[in-house]
Amino acid sequence: MAGLKELSRKPEKLAPGHRLCGGCGASMAVRQVMMGLPDDVEPVVGCATGCLEVSTTIYPYDSWNVPFVHNAFENAAATVSGVEAAFKGMQRAGKIPADKKMKFVAFGGDGGTYDIGLQSLSGAMERGHDMVYVCYDNGAYMNTGIQRSSATPKGAWATTAEVGKDQQGKQQVRKDLTSIIAAHGVPYVAQSTVGHWKDLVSKAEKAFAVDGPAFLNVLSPCPRGWRIGSDETAQICRWAVDTKFWPLFEVENGVWKLTPVREKNLKPLEDYLRPQGRFKHLFKPENAHIIEEMKADVDAYWAYLEGRVESSKDATSPIE
Amino acid sequence: MTATKPFSATGNQMIAEAMRQADPDVMAAYPITPQTTIVENYAKFVANGAVTTEFVTVESEHSAMSACVGASAAGARVATATASQGLALMWEELFIAAGMRLPIVMANANRALSAPINIHGDHSDVMGARDTGWILLFAETAQEAYDNTVISFPIAEDPDVQLPVMTTLDGFITSHAMERCVMEDDETVRSFVGDYAPANGLLTSPTPLGAGMFANGDSYMKSRYMLRHAIQDSLPVIERVGKAWADTCGRPFDVVDAWECDDAELIVVVLGSAAGNVRHIARELRAAGKKVGVVRPRVYRPFPVKQIAEACKGAKAIAIMDRADSLGGQYGPLAVDVLGALASAGQSAPFHNYIYGLGGNDLTNDLVHKVFDDLEKLADGSLGTGGTSYLGMQEAEGAQNIWLG
Numbered sequence: 001m002a003g004l005k006e007l008s009r010k011p012e013k014l015a016p017g018h019r020l021c022g023g024c025g026a027s028m029a030v031r032q033v034m035m036g037l038p039d040d041v042e043p044v045v046g047c048a049t050g051c052l053e054v055s056t057t058i059y060p061y062d063s064w065n066v067p068f069v070h071n072a073f074e075n076a077a078a079t080v081s082g083v084e085a086a087f088k089g090m091q092r093a094g095k096i097p098a099d100k101k102m103k104f105v106a107f108g109g110d111g112g113t114y115d116i117g118l119q120s121l122s123g124a125m126e127r128g129h130d131m132v133y134v135c136y137d138n139g140a141y142m143n144t145g146i147q148r149s150s151a152t153p154k155g156a157w158a159t160t161a162e163v164g165k166d167q168q169g170k171q172q173v174r175k176d177l178t179s180i181i182a183a184h185g186v187p188y189v190a191q192s193t194v195g196h197w198k199d200l201v202s203k204a205e206k207a208f209a210v211d212g213p214a215f216l217n218v219l220s221p222c223p224r225g226w227r228i229g230s231d232e233t234a235q236i237c238r239w240a241v242d243t244k245f246w247p248l249f250e251v252e253n254g255v256w257k258l259t260p261v262r263e264k265n266l267k268p269l270e271d272y273l274r275p276q277g278r279f280k281h282l283f284k285p286e287n288a289h290i291i292e293e294m295k296a297d298v299d300a301y302w303a304y305l306e307g308r309v310e311s312s313k314d315a316t317s318p319i320e
Numbered sequence: 321m322t323a324t325k326p327f328s329a330t331g332n333q334m335i336a337e338a339m340r341q342a343d344p345d346v347m348a349a350y351p352i353t354p355q356t357t358i359v360e361n362y363a364k365f366v367a368n369g370a371v372t373t374e375f376v377t378v379e380s381e382h383s384a385m386s387a388c389v390g391a392s393a394a395g396a397r398v399a400t401a402t403a404s405q406g407l408a409l410m411w412e413e414l415f416i417a418a419g420m421r422l423p424i425v426m427a428n429a430n431r432a433l434s435a436p437i438n439i440h441g442d443h444s445d446v447m448g449a450r451d452t453g454w455i456l457l458f459a460e461t462a463q464e465a466y467d468n469t470v471i472s473f474p475i476a477e478d479p480d481v482q483l484p485v486m487t488t489l490d491g492f493i494t495s496h497a498m499e500r501c502v503m504e505d506d507e508t509v510r511s512f513v514g515d516y517a518p519a520n521g522l523l524t525s526p527t528p529l530g531a532g533m534f535a536n537g538d539s540y541m542k543s544r545y546m547l548r549h550a551i552q553d554s555l556p557v558i559e560r561v562g563k564a565w566a567d568t569c570g571r572p573f574d575v576v577d578a579w580e581c582d583d584a585e586l587i588v589v590v591l592g593s594a595a596g597n598v599r600h601i602a603r604e605l606r607a608a609g610k611k612v613g614v615v616r617p618r619v620y621r622p623f624p625v626k627q628i629a630e631a632c633k634g635a636k637a638i639a640i641m642d643r644a645d646s647l648g649g650q651y652g653p654l655a656v657d658v659l660g661a662l663a664s665a666g667q668s669a670p671f672h673n674y675i676y677g678l679g680g681n682d683l684t685n686d687l688v689h690k691v692f693d694d695l696e697k698l699a700d701g702s703l704g705t706g707g708t709s710y711l712g713m714q715e716a717e718g719a720q721n722i723w724l725g
Contacts, residue, residue, distance in 0.1 A: 044522050046390065053534065057532070058536070059533040062530035066528050067523070067529050067531075068522075068529075068530045068531065069393050070532035070533070075413075078378060078382070079387065079389055081386075082346060082348060082394065083391065085348065085396075086522075087394065089345030089372060089373055089374035102523075123378055126379070127377070
C-alpha cells in the first residue's frame with residue numbers, strides 16, 4: 001500500500017466545497033475508499049439518497065470529479081448493477097473498447113443499506129456484479145434528522161427511539177450487516193472505520209482488486225447525530241475499535257481475519273460511549289444495567305468473530 | 321425489406337422478437353404474469369447468443385427499473401418488461417426514469433391490480449403510469465405489439481424526445497392468445513432502429529457526468545416544465561417514426577385509429593384489444609345503415625388531443641370505454657382525457673362513460689350492443705348525458721349515474 005505522502009498526492013475524486021458538515025465521516029469514507037482505486041482504472045460512482053448525495057450534487061454544482069449517478073434511496077446497488085451491466089453489454093457490442101478497465105462503486109448510508117436498500121444490495125451481491133458497495137455507517141437516518149435504523153446501537157438515543165420515563169433509547173441490538181453480506185459468499189467483505197486510514201485504504205485496495213462483488217462497512221461518525229465535536233470524528237473511531245465495539249475484520253474468499261486489539265490499547269466500553277451525547281442517559285445510575293448488557297453484547301460478538309476466524313482458517317476457496 | 325411468411329404467435333413472443341431485433345445492451349427484468357413469457361423468450365436468445373445484451377435477472381421489479389435507470393444513464397440501449405403489481409412496485413422509478421430523460425423501452429402486459437388479486441387483463445396498472453412522463457402506446461393485436469415495440473426504440477432515443485416508452489398489450493387477450501403475425505427481417509429492423517450512441521452517458525461522456533442531481537425550487541420546476549414540453553412535443557416524432565415504419569412494413573400507423581369516423585354520428589372511444597370487439601359490432605350496425613364509428617388511441621401519452629377531437633367532430637353521442645376506474649373521481653381516465661380534448665376544441669356531444677372488462681371480465685357482443693343502444697338514446701335525448709356505468713353489472717343498471725346518484 002502507498003504511504004500517506006503518496007496517497008495525499010492522488011487526485012481527489014470528491015472535490016472540496018461540498019456541503020457536508022464539518023467532521024462528517026461520509027466524505028472521509030469516500031476519499032479514503034477512492035484512494036484504494038488503481039490509477040489505471042476509471043470509476044463510476046453511484047450513491048443512495050442521503051447526506052452524501054444531497055450535499056455533493058446540488059444542481060448546478062457537482063463535487064464529483066468522476067462519473068456519478070444518483071437514483072433513489074433503496075436502490076444504489078441495483079442502479080450500479082445497471083451501470084456495470086451497461087459496461088459489459090456495450091463492451092460486448094463493441095461500443096466500448098475491449099481493453100478499457102472500469103470499476104463500479106456504490107455508497108449508501110446505513111439507512112439506505114441495512115434497512116431500505118438491503119434487498120437491492122443482497123440481489124446485487126448474489127448476482128456477482130463487479131461492484132464495490134460501501135456503507136458509510138453513522139448509525140441512524142441522519143439526513144432526515146437522527147431517526148433510528150437497524151444499525152443504531154442498542155441504548156443510543158434517536159428521534160424515533162427516544163429517552164423518557166419508560167424507554168432509554170433504542171432497545172434492540174444493531175444488525176450485523178457485515179456478516180449478512182459475508183453469508184452471500186462474495187469474494188471480499190470487510191469492516192473498517194474512517195479513523196483507521198491505513199486499514200481502510202488497504203481494505204479498499206483489496207475490494208477494488210476483486211473481480212466481482214465486494215462490500216465495505218465503514219464506521220463513519222456523524223458529529224451532529226452522535227452529539228460529538230466536529231474535531232472528534234477520527235478519535236471516536238479509535239475508541240470504537242479499542243473498546244471492541246466496532247471490530248476491524250475482513251472475510252477474504254471465505255477466510256475470516258480479525259484485527260486484535262492490543263492489551264495496552266484496550267479500553268472499557270464507557271470510553272467510547274461517554275464522549276457521545278447520544279449515550280449520555282446511559283450514565284444515570286438507574287441505567288447502569290444497559291451498559292452492562294451492551295458490554296455482554298460486545299464480548300459475545302467478539303467471541304463470535306473469533307469463532308468464525310477459527311472455523312475458516314483452513315478455507316482456501318470462496319464459499320461455494 | 322422482406323417480411324417473414326405469416327406465422328402464429330402470441331403478443332409476448334412478438335415483443336420478445338422485436339426486442340431481440342433491437343438488441344439492447346441491457347435488459348434487467350423480473351418475472352410476473354402475464355409478462356413472464358417475454359423475458360423467458362429473451363432468456364433463450366441470451367443463452368443462444370442471439371443478442372449481445374447483458375441480461376440482469378434482478379430480485380424485484382423495483383430493482384429491474386433501478387438497474388434500467390443505471391444502465392440507461394450509462395448510455396446503454398435498455399429494455400425490460402413488466403405488468404400489474406410489478407409496474408406498481410416500479411412506480412417511484414417510473415418518475416425517475418422520465419425525470420432523468422432516459423429512453424428505456426418497457427413492455428407492459430396490462431393486468432388488474434390487487435385487491436382482490438387477479439391476473440387477468442385490464443388497464444388499472446398502466447393508468448397508474450399515466451402521469452409519470454412515459455410515452456404510452458397501446459397495442460390492439462399481437463402484430464401491433466410487435467410494431468409498437470420496434471418503433472419504441474427510435475422514438476425513445478430520438479435526441480428531441482429522450483423519454484422512456486411503455487409499449488403495452490392487454491394481458492392474456494393479446495399477450496397469450498395466438499394470432500396471425502409477420503415480422504420484418506433482422507437487418508430491416510436493425511437499420512430502422514439504428515445504433516444508439518448518446519454523447520451524454522456516464523460511460524460515453526468525454527468528461528465526468530453527474531446524473532440524478534438534487535434540484536431545489538426554480539431548477540426543479542424548470543426541469544419539470546421541460547419534461548412537460550418533451551412529452552408534449554414527442555407526438556410529431558411518434559407520428560414520423562410510426563409512418564416511417566408503416567412505409568417499411570406496409571402496415572398502417574396512426575396515433576389515433578379512427579374507424580369510419582368521417583360521417584359517424586355515434587362514436588365509441590376505446591383503448592387496446594377491446595377495439596376489435598367494438599368494431600365487430602360496429603360493422604354489423606354500419607351494414608344496417610347506422611352511422612357508427614370507433615376511435616382507438618394507439619398513443620395514449622402524449623394524449624393526441626387534436627386527433628381525438630377531429631375524429632369525434634361529427635358525433636351526436638359519444639361512449640367512452642375505460643378498462644380502469646379512477647376511484648373517487650367522476651369518470652375513468654380515458655373519459656377525462658377525451659372530454660378534455662373535446663372541451664379544448666370547443667366541441668361537445670352527449671356522452672356516457674363505461675367501466676368495462678376489469679380483471680379480464682369478458683366484453684361480450686351483447687355488452688357492446690348495449691353501448692350502441694345507449695348511444696342512440698343519448699343522441700335522441702332519452703338517456704341523459706354525463707353518466708358512468710360499470711358495464712354488465714346489474715347494480716350499475718339500477719343506478720345509471722353512479723356519481724350523480
